[in-house]
Amino acid sequence: MTTIVIQTLINGLILGSFYVLLAAGLSLIFSIMGVVNFAHGALLMLGAFCSYVFITKLGLNFFLCLLISVGVMVILGFIIQKIIFNPLKGNELNMMVISLGLAIVLENSAVIIWGPDDRVFPFFELGVLKISNVFLPIDRLLILLSAIVLIVGLYILIQKTKIGLAIRAVAQDLDAATLQGINSNTISPFSFGIGCGLAAAAGTLVSPLFLVSPYMGTLPMVKAFVVIVLGGLGSIIGAVIGGIILGLMESLVATFFGAVFQNAISFLILIIVLVLKPEGLFGEK
Amino acid sequence: MRFYKVAIIAIALTLVIFTGTNVKAETLKIGVISVLSGPGAVWGLGILRGAEMATDEVNDRGGLKVNGKTYKIELIAYDDKYTGKGGKSAGEKLVYRDKVKFIIGPISSASLLAFQEMTEKEKILVLSDSYTEKALSPQKPFTLRMFMTAVEATPLLVDWVLKEYPNAKKAVTIAPNDASGHAGVKVQESAYKKHGIELTSKEFYERGTKDFSPLVTRVQMLNPDVIAFANAPTSDCALMVKLFRQMGSQAVFTDNTSTDFRKMVEITGKKAAEGYIWGAFFDPADPKMKSYSESFKKRYNIEIPSYVDPAFYQAAKAFYYAIEKAQSLDPATVRDTIKYRIPEFESVMGKMLFGGKETYGIDNQAYSAYYASVIKDGKQVILKKLR
Numbered sequence: 001m002t003t004i005v006i007q008t009l010i011n012g013l014i015l016g017s018f019y020v021l022l023a024a025g026l027s028l029i030f031s032i033m034g035v036v037n038f039a040h041g042a043l044l045m046l047g048a049f050c051s052y053v054f055i056t057k058l059g060l061n062f063f064l065c066l067l068i069s070v071g072v073m074v075i076l077g078f079i080i081q082k083i084i085f086n087p088l089k090g091n092e093l094n095m096m097v098i099s100l101g102l103a104i105v106l107e108n109s110a111v112i113i114w115g116p117d118d119r120v121f122p123f124f125e126l127g128v129l130k131i132s133n134v135f136l137p138i139d140r141l142l143i144l145l146s147a148i149v150l151i152v153g154l155y156i157l158i159q160k161t162k163i164g165l166a167i168r169a170v171a172q173d174l175d176a177a178t179l180q181g182i183n184s185n186t187i188s189p190f191s192f193g194i195g196c197g198l199a200a201a202a203g204t205l206v207s208p209l210f211l212v213s214p215y216m217g218t219l220p221m222v223k224a225f226v227v228i229v230l231g232g233l234g235s236i237i238g239a240v241i242g243g244i245i246l247g248l249m250e251s252l253v254a255t256f257f258g259a260v261f262q263n264a265i266s267f268l269i270l271i272i273v274l275v276l277k278p279e280g281l282f283g284e285k
Numbered sequence: 286m287r288f289y290k291v292a293i294i295a296i297a298l299t300l301v302i303f304t305g306t307n308v309k310a311e312t313l314k315i316g317v318i319s320v321l322s323g324p325g326a327v328w329g330l331g332i333l334r335g336a337e338m339a340t341d342e343v344n345d346r347g348g349l350k351v352n353g354k355t356y357k358i359e360l361i362a363y364d365d366k367y368t369g370k371g372g373k374s375a376g377e378k379l380v381y382r383d384k385v386k387f388i389i390g391p392i393s394s395a396s397l398l399a400f401q402e403m404t405e406k407e408k409i410l411v412l413s414d415s416y417t418e419k420a421l422s423p424q425k426p427f428t429l430r431m432f433m434t435a436v437e438a439t440p441l442l443v444d445w446v447l448k449e450y451p452n453a454k455k456a457v458t459i460a461p462n463d464a465s466g467h468a469g470v471k472v473q474e475s476a477y478k479k480h481g482i483e484l485t486s487k488e489f490y491e492r493g494t495k496d497f498s499p500l501v502t503r504v505q506m507l508n509p510d511v512i513a514f515a516n517a518p519t520s521d522c523a524l525m526v527k528l529f530r531q532m533g534s535q536a537v538f539t540d541n542t543s544t545d546f547r548k549m550v551e552i553t554g555k556k557a558a559e560g561y562i563w564g565a566f567f568d569p570a571d572p573k574m575k576s577y578s579e580s581f582k583k584r585y586n587i588e589i590p591s592y593v594d595p596a597f598y599q600a601a602k603a604f605y606y607a608i609e610k611a612q613s614l615d616p617a618t619v620r621d622t623i624k625y626r627i628p629e630f631e632s633v634m635g636k637m638l639f640g641g642k643e644t645y646g647i648d649n650q651a652y653s654a655y656y657a658s659v660i661k662d663g664k665q666v667i668l669k670k671l672r
Binding site: 251 | 321322323326327330462488489490491493494495496497498499500502503506520524528529532533548551552554
């Protein structure tokens with residue numbers, strides 16, 4: 001039983017690290033724009049397909065693909081925010097609707113370009129670590145390790161750099177930040193781009209495990225939404241803690257009660273949080 | 286004024302001569318409802334491709350000849366997304382907007398059940414492959430199931446598996462949590478019970494799930510001898526098999542649906558896929574199948590991904606054969622001709638015949654050949670003809 005519990009917790013941590021990456025980006029975008037970007041799952045998918053194209057057509061190394069894909073999506077995110085969301089600044093409802101539309105456009109475009117089928121992401125066989133009957137597939141551990149590196153990198157960017165200070169200022173009070181000489185017309189798209197880069201990283205890291213398809217971002221988008229509600233809208237610490245909690249809960253419930261409850265627990269958590277503590281664990285009231 | 290009168294008469298005469306002398310084929314619209322996107326698309330696209338190939342053969346030879354008229358066939362396809370909502374929408378569009386009298390598909394049970402009441406009421410002939418046992422009944426005379434389902438096929442496969450692995454005592458089923466999945470598990474349960482084996486567990490998961498590590502961990506706890514997938518898409522099965530093997534499982538994997546074995550090997554790797562058993566509806570070495578495979582590859586530039594492609598090619602050909610034999614476009618007449626004259630018709634998957642009255646109360650279930658198949662060294666090997 002101990003072995004099973006440990007295995008379950010490790011499964012949950014790995015799943016949670018994927019949610020953390022996705023939710024951290026979503027939270028960052030929310031802190032800047034004040035709306036939930038419903039195209040985030042589609043951007044994850046686009047990032048995954050970027051990597052897929054680089055690895056299959058150009059034969060690039062996986063980690064190089066990851067870096068390039070993140071870079072491409074940061075730039076694309078910058079452009080999307082500038083052209084699509086920025087003109088609607090202040091109109092949260094329209095921004096939300098636009099993000100839904102963007103998600104549909106991106107998904108359908110991916111179906112037209114790459115077809116609807118799941119695609120296998122080429123990856124090296126890394127083997128499995130076995131520690132006292134607990135199995136740790138190395139390709140899964142990679143997600144956990146990469147998520148830690150990326151979140152630490154995000155923390156350093158946000159907390160220890162001038163640009164991070166500017167992002168925090170804009171997130172806290174746009175007018176005051178502008179008065180201080182911070183150019184929100186650059187900071188906002190840049191933050192959006194970082195969010196998209198994190199989505200691309202999440203998509204690329206899970207592609208060897210979950211396959212690549214135009215619909216791969218749909219369910220994760222919903223889970224990321226649950227995470228940011230649980231953690232607190234706009235809180236990156238909340239996204240980290242929330243992601244880990246959700247991953248662990250899903251793993252525990254699915255292992256001991258059945259996989260049919262894996263998604264149900266996410267929505268139960270959402271309901272409980274909205275009823276009891278709507279600001280989330282680390283959000284502001 | 287006189288000039289204009291002459292011009293009008295000349296134009297009118299020209300129109301009469303040229304429309305009178307050209308024999309224009311009429312158009313016969315045939316509906317296709319199938320899952321064209323998402324994980325089930327490997328099967329759903331098979332329905333569309335099968336119908337397309339058979340339709341093009343008919344149109345290339347001039348069209349269907351019925352009662353002195355010639356009909357070019359136009360396929361109208363809608364994506365049901367493997368859901369009831371999608372099926373209902375597709376069915377209503379086809380019947381009420383596009384005015385079709387015949388529908389090929391769907392594969393999704395939820396989809397069929399969502400529109401079936403309407404098609405039965407409107408007497409629309411539906412050639413489906415939905416696995417739910419509710420698809421066929423005496424109250425639904427206009428629905429034919431063109432291929433064997435788990436009810437007909439699974440007992441044959443389970444009998445064979447338990448003969449090959451007589452020491453297998455613990456079996457677990459894994460299926461999607463929907464009508465198709467539950468129907469598949471019910472049949473597996475009954476087939477194992479016949480051999481005195483109670484299923485150790487019946488596991489279900491939501492379609493769209495990609496991280497199967499909790500489910501695999503849960504099943505591994507039970508240490509089953511056989512892990513039987515029921516109506517799950519190949520990509521889902523492959524992701525699970527990969528994880529099971531990574532966790533050291535030595536279980537025998539069986540699949541009651543047709544497997545895209547190439548995709549299985551691509552996802553899991555040759556070693557993990559070794560020994561994966563499924564029931565195949567055709568023998569790839571058969572000369573008719575070989576010829577069909579070549580035409581298929583030439584047209585679509587891929588290998589045949591599952592049995593659904595040749596199955597619905599055969600079904601559509603049988604349907605067009607029946608229309609010309611019956612010399613009628615009346616759905617009831619065409620239905621009866623398919624049912625009673627299909628033994629005369631042989632295509633890529635061999636002969637077919639209709640039965641099923643003892644199970645469904647109506648002889649609207651088609652039967653065809655069935656083989657025990659296994660993955661060996663990354664390739665499909667037919668082990669035994671079970672039917």
